Amino acid sequence: MGVFETLEVAFGYVVTGPAPLAVKGHLFPDLPHRDIPLHQLRVRLLSPLVSNSTRAAVWSYLVRQARTRGARQSSWTVGAAGMALPELLRIVGALARTYAGELEDLEAAALGAFLGELRRVDLDDTRDPRLRWRLLTAAYRASRTLRDTTHNTAPDTARDGGPRR
Numbered sequence: 001m002g003v004f005e006t007l008e009v010a011f012g013y014v015v016t017g018p019a020p021l022a023v024k025g026h027l028f029p030d031l032p033h034r035d036i037p038l039h040q041l042r043v044r045l046l047s048p049l050v051s052n053s054t055r056a057a058v059w060s061y062l063v064r065q066a067r068t069r070g071a072r073q074s075s076w077t078v079g080a081a082g083m084a085l086p087e088l089l090r091i092v093g094a095l096a097r098t099y100a101g102e103l104e105d106l107e108a109a110a111l112g113a114f115l116g117e118l119r120r121v122d123l124d125d126t127r128d129p130r131l132r133w134r135l136l137t138a139a140y141r142a143s144r145t146l147r148d149t150t151h152n153t154a155p156d157t158a159r160d161g162g163p164r165r
Helices: 003-014 038-044 052-067 073-096 103-120 131-149
Strands: 022-024 035-037
Touching (some): 035 038, 073 103
């Protein structure tokens, strides 16, 4: 099982069962006023009906939960990574086209950098609307560096899947 497959399984565990990780929708504009499990929230945030400011507020909340010490801190860390998984897949998939190594290495580099940046983010600055972009950029840079330093790769002159703003 690959790195991202393992993350998706772990994400599945934290968003199901009797006490799934969820956000209280009433805390965020554009979201329904009910508890929204993260796997549903991940899909909902893709909707054009959700504003960028709501997305930024949700990511601020996710980072705070993943950084707040407590019984569920590790679950929220998995939750935040799982929320980013579709974009991490896109980044790695684009870079993998010109990568000579093992796909799992690219996945590990991306996830490791994402989690590292999650730990470095200044909690006083979590209202930054670019927070999600910063986390994904760290993942992109780490996987691109790995791709570019691996032998037998051809430089990719086309757009190679960097994070979208």
